[in-house]
Amino acid sequence: MHVLCVYIHMMWPSNSLPTTQLSREPSDQLFDFDGFSFCYLSFLCSGSISGGENFDQAMVTRTIDLRSDTVTKPTETMRLAMAKAEVDDDVLIYDPTARHLETEMARITGKEAALFVPSGTMGNLISVLVHCEVRGSEVILGNNSHIHIYENGGISTIGGVHPRPVKNNEDGTMDINLIESAIRNPDFEICYPKTRLICLENSHANSGGRVLSVDYTDQVGELAKKHNLKLHIDGARIFNASVALGVPVHRLVQAADSVSVCLSKGLGAPVGSVIVGTKSFIDRARILRKTLGGGMRQVGILCAAALVALQENVGKLGNDHKNAKTLAEGLNKIKGLKADVASVETNIVYFEILEGSNITALKLGKFMEEHGILLMPDSSSRVRIVIHHQVSASDVQYTLSCIKQAMTGVENGGN
Numbered sequence: 332m333h334v335l336c337v338y339i340h341m342m343w344p345s346n347s348l349p350t351t352q353l354s355r356e357p358s359d360q361l362f363d364f365d366g367f368s369f370c371y372l373s374f375l376c377s378g379s380i381s382g383g384e385n386f387d388q389a390m391v392t393r394t395i396d397l398r399s400d401t402v403t404k405p406t407e408t409m410r411l412a413m414a415k416a417e418v419d420d421d422v423l424i425y426d427p428t429a430r431h432l433e434t435e436m437a438r439i440t441g442k443e444a445a446l447f448v449p450s451g452t453m454g455n456l457i458s459v460l461v462h463c464e465v466r467g468s469e470v471i472l473g474n475n476s477h478i479h480i481y482e483n484g485g486i487s488t489i490g491g492v493h494p495r496p497v498k499n500n501e502d503g504t505m506d507i508n509l510i511e512s513a514i515r516n517p518d519f520e521i522c523y524p525k526t527r528l529i530c531l532e533n534s535h536a537n538s539g540g541r542v543l544s545v546d547y548t549d550q551v552g553e554l555a556k557k558h559n560l561k562l563h564i565d566g567a568r569i570f571n572a573s574v575a576l577g578v579p580v581h582r583l584v585q586a587a588d589s590v591s592v593c594l595s596k597g598l599g600a601p602v603g604s605v606i607v608g609t610k611s612f613i614d615r616a617r618i619l620r621k622t623l624g625g626g627m628r629q630v631g632i633l634c635a636a637a638l639v640a641l642q643e644n645v646g647k648l649g650n651d652h653k654n655a656k657t658l659a660e661g662l663n664k665i666k667g668l669k670a671d672v673a674s675v676e677t678n679i680v681y682f683e684i685l686e687g688s689n690i691t692a693l694k695l696g697k698f699m700e701e702h703g704i705l706l707m708p709d710s711s712s713r714v715r716i717v718i719h720h721q722v723s724a725s726d727v728q729y730t731l732s733c734i735k736q737a738m739t740g741v742e743n744g745g746n
């Protein structure tokens with residue numbers, strides 16, 4: 332008998348629920364039962380079910396979204412803050428809530444100034460282009476970095492900046508000596524582009540959220556200074572790195588001339604990133620933001636949510652990392668799967684489907700979707716899971732239970 336796992340969860344703020352008021356006080360229990368696990372959520376009905384409302388109408392199934400930490404929905408506190416936000420025209424540099432967020436981010440990162448931008452991709456693009464505003468510039472970056480892989484080559488197609496990829500190690504670093512040997516010899520400028528910038532990424536997404544240490548970052552910073560180069564950090568998940576290392580963000584990015592910080596990832600804001608640097612850097616970044624169409628008007632509505640995220644969610648990142656580690660450990664106990672538990676330092680988990688498991692990542696993804704769980708297949712045999720503050724410990728257990736069911740089913744010739 333298949334037990335249908337119905338995950339009952341409020342999907343909308345309680346004040347807009349139909350007559351049925353459910354106070355979500357879940358006590359999630361997960362039982363292994365005859366090979367099928369079922370999880371149930373017991374909750375207290377605090378309101379009466381009136382009129383023709385039957386209980387089912389109050390029940391909504393909930394999707395456990397593990398595709399990325401970019402998928403979080405704004406919390407009720409964020410929505411209230413957005414609704415009440417003080418706003419003005421931010422192109423005219425007057426939106427008070429944007430100013431508040433930018434001041435706060437400059438303080439947290441220990442930089443002179445900050446600028447709200449619509450996305451991390453635009454944050455990286457603007458930063459690279461400001462540092463490399465002379466045509467024929469070259470940037471040294473990881474061959475497995477987000478800027479090099481996932482940003483449509485914007486630094487070249489839009490900025491005319493030439494990328495000089497250096498091999499990323501499994502921990503997200505690039506060997507210092509390889510970085511130094513990638514720096515162009517200025518005496519041969521008749522042939523060579525001019526190296527102007529080095530880019531790091533911390534935490535490093537494609538390496539499974541591995542964190543770059545302060546010492547390593549400082550060493551790259553020293554190298555940049557030695558060769559009169561600038562250092563940019565793609566800090567989409569810098570808060571995850573900070574929490575994982577137990578090092579304040581401002582110390583982690585001390586060596587950087589600029590950082591792009593995503594508010595819309597682990598911090599859980601609905602939109603946006605902030606770039607930080609010197610005041611003159613930010614002044615030039617602001618102009619380039621406008622050139623790229625990123626200057627927005629009453630942007631305080633978005634910045635208000637980000638301010639709530641900074642207050643509410645930084646403290647939850649450690650729990651995300653704990654859940655990611657638990658997930659990786661659990662995956663390793665499932666026959667046919669392999670996860671490198673030791674390499675799980677933050678909120679990202681990659682796992683391999685081993686040879687002979689008779690199921691592809693795509694098929695596993697489809698099976699999981701039927702059970703209300705979304706994953707991101709990375710290849711035919713590799714899957715990425717990203718934990719965020721809207722994934723609970725019982726969600727992790729339910730996920731493991733369903734993956735086990737999928738793998739067992741295949742082993743027994745099912746699915």
Ligand SMILES: Cc1ncc(COP(=O)(O)O)c(C=O)c1O
Pocket residue numbers: 401449450451452453455477478532534535536565567568593595603604
């Ligand atoms: C490491 C890293 N940098 C930059 C980005 C770009 O951010 P956005 O999606 O907001 O453009 C992402 C992912 O989204 C990322 O994972």
Ligand SMILES: C[C@@H](O)[C@H](N)C(=O)O
Pocket residue numbers: 398399400401481536
């Ligand atoms: C896919 C990638 O662009 C995105 N940054 C993510 O990590 O989900």
